[in-house]
Amino acid sequence: AQKITQTQPGMFVQEKEAVTLDCTYDTSDQSYGLFWYKQPSSGEMIFLIYQGSYDEQNATEGRYSLNFQKARKSANLVISASQLGDSAMYFCAMREGYGNNRLAFGKGNQVVVIP
């Protein structure tokens, strides 16, 4: 069964606008972590933001924020004030349980920022 679901089609975003990328997850563990990565066309994976299952506050990192709704099992990424350099694939990932540091990835969201 798929653990991370990202179903949005490719998105075009106007520069300086905000964009929300959806991510839902499936786990029976109480302790888990959720990650978002950015992958530009160069192929590198750039860590953006992390949310732990026990974190009470939604995570924020600069222009990135994570809208964590635990009961709905969703962890949406919000990018504020989009920039041309934000054009990339965005992947949601999950780590389950203690001692298991492997990540399971969603299929990704393509974002293109237009001037």
Add this chain to the structure above:
Amino acid sequence: SAVISQKPSRDICQRGTSLTIQCQVDSQVTMMFWYRQQPGQSLTLIATANQGSEATYESGFVIDKFPISRPNLTFSTLTVSNMSPEDSSIYLCSVGEGWKGYGYTFGSGTRLTVV
């Protein structure tokens, strides 16, 4: 967070040959992982590279095809053996340390094309 140097960054190889990819980490890490990203797809975990013991492979990946070495806590190699065009992918190494997101970083990736 750990910094990972991965090489080569890209290669074009003949079918039937093998390629070894190297990852060097700037600090000692317990967990190292190898992922494959086929064209237009998400990341799939190949194996966990264990220091001093055999790697732990995920379903669908075997040691004969993807032998992995982990001689110490800062270095690992992945070999793609007897390559076919279906092996054309981006291969990424990663470390997973601690509980927070910054401990989960990736190498810059190896873009492999098999002709």
